[in-house]
Amino acid sequence: MPSIFSEVSPVELGLPGVHVRTITALRWIAVAGQSLTLGVVAAYFDDRIPWLPVGLALLASVLMNLALTFGYRSSAHMTGPQAALQFAFDLSQLSALLFLTGGVANPFSVLILVPVTISATLLSLRSTIGLSVLAACSLVVLWRWSLPLPWNGAQPLPEIYRFGVWIALVLAMLFLAAYAWLVTAQARRRQKALVATQTALAREQKLAALGSLAAAAAHELGGPLGTITLIAKDLRDQLGNDPDFGADLSLLNEEATRCRNILVTIAQRAEADEVFQHLPLETILREVIRPFEARGAVVRLSRAGPQGVQPVWTERRPELLHGLSNFVANAVRHSTAAVEIDIRESRDSVWLSISDDGAGFSADLLPRLGEPDLGPHLSEAGGTGLGIFIAVTLLERTGARLRFSNRDQGGACVEVSWRRSQVDVGKSGGSSPRKTQVRA
Structure with missing residues (x-):
């Protein structure tokens, strides 16, 4: 910038x-x-x-x-x-x-x-x-x-x-x-x-709403598709040995069954997202790092806390997912070997640190991280600082406080902390998902 x-x-x-x-x-x-x-x-x-x-x-x-x-x-x-x-x-x-x-x-x-x-x-x-x-x-x-x-x-x-x-x-x-x-x-x-922050948040909210739309579509399409499946099955049973139409009817039945299975999968995923709105913080973090692991990044996640302290269950909010994902992506981009994510919980607070083993933050940038304009100092790294600003803004909406630092052994560290009362919704939020059915 x-x-x-x-x-x-x-x-x-x-x-x-x-x-x-x-x-x-x-x-x-x-x-x-x-x-x-x-x-x-x-x-x-x-x-x-x-x-x-x-x-x-x-x-x-x-x-x-x-x-x-x-x-x-x-x-x-x-x-x-x-x-x-x-x-x-x-x-x-x-x-x-x-x-x-x-x-x-x-x-x-x-x-x-x-x-x-x-x-x-x-x-x-x-x-x-x-x-x-x-x-x-x-x-x-x-x-x-x-x-x-x-x-x-x-x-x-x-x-x-x-x-x-x-x-x-x-x-x-x-x-x-x-x-x-x-x-x-x-x-x-x-x-x-x-405006960029609002756009990012709106995109996350639209993706969340898309799950509900997919569930509704799967439910509505289940009836007609079930009828098509039954007719295709009857035709295959009656004309399956016909030299002209037998192979086509078998293929039609297989594709109708495949479509029905796809709809069932979409509905199950969408309704699971609706049900699992309250999850352990560790589970939400594993959801955040899964795409990076799929691309070959090494991300180590650990949790620590005194005995008798229950894990923090929190709401699966778009602000939390997008903000944490931005910081993890930044750490993966600058790390040389692995990214370390540590969760520490107490009776009153919860801390989260995201560390990499790269070159760390520039000393003149540390006091200004989280501002929308970081000047020309980031041009060498190919960034603008806008992603960090968006992540900070979204996480602060959840009540988080953030701190940026460099580790003594090298690499950057982002610390995110909450008062437990701000994010903990209790274990009751983790109910089992409903069984999803598509009408046949």
Whole structure:
């Protein structure tokens, strides 16, 4: 995942952009405020304002707004260069007004920070940097060559003071833009990661619901298939020796029987999943590691606890299965020989550790594991950290607390712990499965 200081596309970051109606509304407000301020200055201070160029600057904003109003639908959405050009126009128009009315000595020069700050929250880093450079150049011009303040008997402000105002405005602009960018970029990435988490959880829930659908389908198809099986059997008994149709009828009967057996198996698996919703934690872990063992991975599972402490029985939740599976997959991918999974239980708590014998976590990543954005440090390993974030988020929904560390003998270790009261549903959850029947 790229660093938040690197250039990334608006699509990648999920940049919101801005609606045309928002731009036009803000610009009308700006035009009204600028006109009111100029009117007050002219009425109560002095009529030294150069009205022709000031009027042209105001007219430029009005014409731009009219062009947007009639050239775009109000619901149109601007991102990237189009929105950046709009903010650049506003920045240039405001700079022109400030140039005509005192430059950095004008108290309203602080408004030059607004377009850059808005860009940092809505547009890409490249656009924000471009607007910041434009604003800094405008402030240099306003500091060195602007017209004097339009008030009666005004004395020029000292050069050192105007230089201080310029420095203050530039620093404030850089600080606000950087702060807004960092906060909003992190929020965008976290939102994207949460969407990925919800997608993963929804996929697990759909797979669980698919079992119920399979059981219902097997039940409904059992009747027609049973009728087909009986008819095929009667036809085979009557015409089984027929040289033209005997072989076909035997094959038809065999395939009908095979279909019936498949439906029985599907129904049994689906209903078993419904029945076995409460299982020992060790059994759930064996279900998690079974696919990895089938691919040749060596995963060792052990359980320890004081005498008299019953094994923890917990709900077979999609969050638990998917979260643990992510950590086991990560350990298998980085291990060189075997993955160790240890369960420790007490009367009050349960701990689970997943360890591998690989290179371990990078020292600079350890404090940040579980965040959606781990920067460029994971690029060498070919990961982004999103899988760890998803696993952490899903397991925390079950009440788990997680800790990442490196083992003294080498390799990474993920520790997951719960209070027993959060996950233990008691042994009563392990009832025997119902016998599944498909109608014949």
